[in-house]
Amino acid sequence: MAVYTEVGDEELASFIASYDLGDLLSFKGIAEGVENTNYIVHTSKGPFILTLYERRVEAADLPFYLGLMEHLAEHGVTCPTPVRDAHGKNLSRISGRPAALVTFLEGFWVRRPTAAHCAAVGRALAELHLGGEGFGLRRSNALGLAGWRPLYERFADRAGEIAPDLARLIEEELAFLQENWPQGLPDGVIHADLFPDNVFFIGDRLSGLIDFYFACNDALAYDIAVSLNAWCFEKDMSFNITKGQAFLRGYEDVRPLSAREREAMPLLARGAAMRFLLTRAYDWLNTPKDALVSPKNPMEYVRRLRFHQGVRSIAEYGLNGMAK
């Protein structure tokens, strides 16, 4: 939520001159993005977003992220599209940082999503899964099953600072997930972080998806499980089955789930809750008190996880009827 790297007027003007975008008209740092520095840049060709990648982003992954956004945009998914410079490159440097210029996407995220929003997000996620087919680069999911235990071990000795029984809960759940994690589900490119702040709407119309910086290759149904966690719980941590139904039906309108994907959903949802529980717990224990961004409460994911532990079938998330 901050401008970590200041860009000067002369260096930005010469940066913009390396693109076919006309003259630089204005630029303003925006208070968005936890990891990176972002500017709104106006040129005579329109508005763009300039992103400077800060240290927390692996530079080696940038061709994957930028290539994916370009691939998705070419395949009907509305998202910020990287602009190529005069040398045909979509990745450049400014102010000592890797940087990319992408098209400006109108829309804004919805603080109180309704079932109608969830239905639109379900459709968009399925379109993303289909649109990602044929993308040539791969990136493994660093925050998938294999990454959870090492991440937990980085704060295991301090888990009790969050809640007395948290260590036992995580250890038992990790053991269960490692024993039972579904294998061989249809895989492909997943967003892996499709939370409400990464989906833009204009009124009730979904205008596009943003923030592909967790995207990777993994089971497509795991992405659905992330979204069920992200979109379908109320502030009191109760699961809203109307939203779950809307989301899953929206998804299946575009890409029907197989019987195995349906069966796996409660387990995948447990795994997705574990993934956000672990990163939130780590951030909770490791964010300096005076940081610009306050860490989010990990216990919200303990409550989601407990809900999923009691779920026996995808019907409890709102999807009835036979798999197609």
Added chain:
Amino acid sequence: MAVYTEVGDEELASFIASYDLGDLLSFKGIAEGVENTNYIVHTSKGPFILTLYERRVEAADLPFYLGLMEHLAEHGVTCPTPVRDAHGKNLSRISGRPAALVTFLEGFWVRRPTAAHCAAVGRALAELHLGGEGFGLRRSNALGLAGWRPLYERFADRAGEIAPDLARLIEEELAFLQENWPQGLPDGVIHADLFPDNVFFIGDRLSGLIDFYFACNDALAYDIAVSLNAWCFEKDMSFNITKGQAFLRGYEDVRPLSAREREAMPLLARGAAMRFLLTRAYDWLNTPKDALVSPKNPMEYVRRLRFHQGVRSIAEYGLNGMAK
């Protein structure tokens, strides 16, 4: 440099609906403005800036600032122009704060101004002084002569933390200024803070002036003195007479100075240096270490002040020849 107040999507959509600006398309908090929260807002009618006035701005002064921007825009000064809502009001409220929507001004501030930039700023300042004629509201200069001693007294006992001889310098200079301050100069609306970050350019063309939140009624020539301090010193604190000449000639192309204004310039420049020395010294001593905005070094104004103390006539700022 921060978003102090978060605005939600639903409240902003209903706020925008009270204007004749079409639909809300997007909004992003921007990292600009030390005192206020600013958002870039796109509607179907174009881009706008939404400003939420935080506690440091006197709400009673807002009609002056907004009325002035409107008056200036009507009189040929390019600046952000307040938009009136369906009830004809240019001041509203959102998220518990007074708020105004103004037009988006293209351009960006120049980090390394040249003499050509200074000439353009001189012209623009004179145009602002002429454009302000006939504006019906008044606001006295809270940071003018009468305000300096009370401000100094708020940190006098700690001035030695900045430099051992600072208290003596300020006390002697304040006594001198109070004794000798020029009276009866032509007055009117002044910007009072026309620093490089408040003047936008596109290339070499000045595209407009921003940030009228120190504007007030005072001697017009005092505003010139502020600008000589703000625009014509190099990083090593040497005065660049080429820039001074360009600025003053640019100003006089639009509004020639009277003989009395010319004579008063060295004194006014001392006063302007004192004003920024005092506010910077106060901020230096009173900004928490973990604040988002780092305080600027007050000693830069001690060095400017010492320069002005040695100036005997406006010729040393670059203006030769007879007054018109």
